Amino acid sequence: MRILVFANTPAHVHLYRHAVDRLEDAGHEVLVLTREYACTTDLLEFYGLPYRRYGEHDVAASSTATIARELGGQLGSIVREALRFGPDVVFGRGPYAALAGTVARAPTVLVLDDEPGDFNHTVSRPFADCILSPRVTRRDLGDSHYTFDGFKECAYLHPEIFDADGAVREYLGVGEDEPYALVRFNALDALHDAGLEGFTRRQRRDLIDRLSERATVFVSDEGGEMDLRNLPARPYDLHPALIHDAMAEASLLIADTGTMVTEAGLLGTPALRYRGTDDHEYGEFRELERVGLAEQFDGYAGVRDRAIELLADDGADARWRRRRRTYVGDLVNLTDLLVDVAEAAGDLEELERSSRAALQPASVTASERP
Known part of the structure; x- marks a missing residue:
């Protein structure tokens, strides 16, 4: 064929x-x-x-x-x-x-x-x-x-397909027990993104500052416009094929883009989505919220405060991975x-x-x- x-x-x-x-x-x-x-x-x-x-x-x-x-x-x-x-x-x-x-x-x-x-x-x-x-x-x-x-x-x-590469921590330059957060900023350039707004420039800088107090911060900026030289964050610069391995090891993922939030949730990593001006009700996110694998926020303060709370919660990783084992294996x-x-x-x-x-x-x- x-x-x-x-x-x-x-x-x-x-x-x-x-x-x-x-x-x-x-x-x-x-x-x-x-x-x-x-x-x-x-x-x-x-x-x-x-x-x-x-x-x-x-x-x-x-x-x-x-x-x-x-x-x-x-x-x-x-x-x-x-x-x-x-x-x-x-x-x-x-x-x-x-x-x-x-x-x-x-x-x-x-x-x-x-x-x-x-x-x-x-x-x-x-x-x-x-x-x-x-x-x-x-x-x-x-x-x-x-x-x-x-x-x-x-x-x-x-779970029958994905097997995380534990060496990703070495590739990222973080210690075995070092908490790190992945932050993804959407370019919002797809057809279905027309007219939408995600994190503002000020919110991006504030979020990075707050997260860096509790974890190493890696930023994946789809639009390629952020200058991180004066911010307490590193660019996520591994080969894009390793992104799911990096997500699986992360303590937290925050994004104003949908796919990576879904992916992190299915990997058992605490995942927060900032909707910005996107008022579409996605069935996928609603389901991930129902089973406790992702959370959505309409306002910036909500996602910021929840992110800080999760990084301070020593039991968050274990809860999310337990939920993944219970839910994802049956899909x-x-x-x-x-x-x-x-x-x-x-x-x-x-x-x-x-x-x-x-x-x-x-x-x-x-x-x-x-």
Whole structure:
């Protein structure tokens, strides 16, 4: 089989990387289509995944109109690559996968989460043969939409898959028992981020000052605009492939971006999300709050004070790891499911019994919500 996968962000690389490896090991031909954005191609290179670039994303392009123009210039490349490769099935999301599947006349599988806005769903839903999303998402996208008990991040952070590299402390230059906090500042440059604001410059500096009183602070600044020379913090400068190992060892993660909060929570690391001006209600965060693996805050003072409280709490790490053991191990191993769906060319009727049992029509999931 020929399997085409879209990886437009670093998170997409992680979502599919184990499945790509297993499909190649099984003798299938896989191609990852990507764009030059943040560390996406660095990760593809690190994991040795077969890829081609169809364009790039300018992190300064934060307006909807600018992003739409950028997208228009990329679609021609996607058409050429899809026709050249001739896939039997396409995996991805939004207009990218929808277009590729349409021109190649291949079944299209969309793997979605509870993102805000309707653009990606509106343009891709009519072309999808199969839509998969976590059961905690709040949408029903029709007869082809099925949900699974877990998160997209379970494709690479499920306990059956993820094994932390304990040497990450040595790479970071911190002691075996030295507490450290990871702080992630979002560039807010994706389509669904248009118009949003996270931590202000003053809040960023204040947060770093407060955290540094109790822990070593590492800052990952997606926009690359922060000058840390006069602040008590170090830049997080390890290879991006090591970020989950660093999260797993951290005493705390704070971010105004969603994916890393979800990841930290699933790793059993106390995770705090500052919403800023984002008033979208995400099903994933609501679920992680329910099981005590992540917390969200509307105001800066709340996230700051809670962060200080957790760093002063000697029992916080143990509580979070205990909650992870109780909750995450029972979630779906999404890589197993993606491999089975790929080998069935997106036809869920052809799935093995165990994979079919892991899926439920979204209409049923929606009817069960309060």
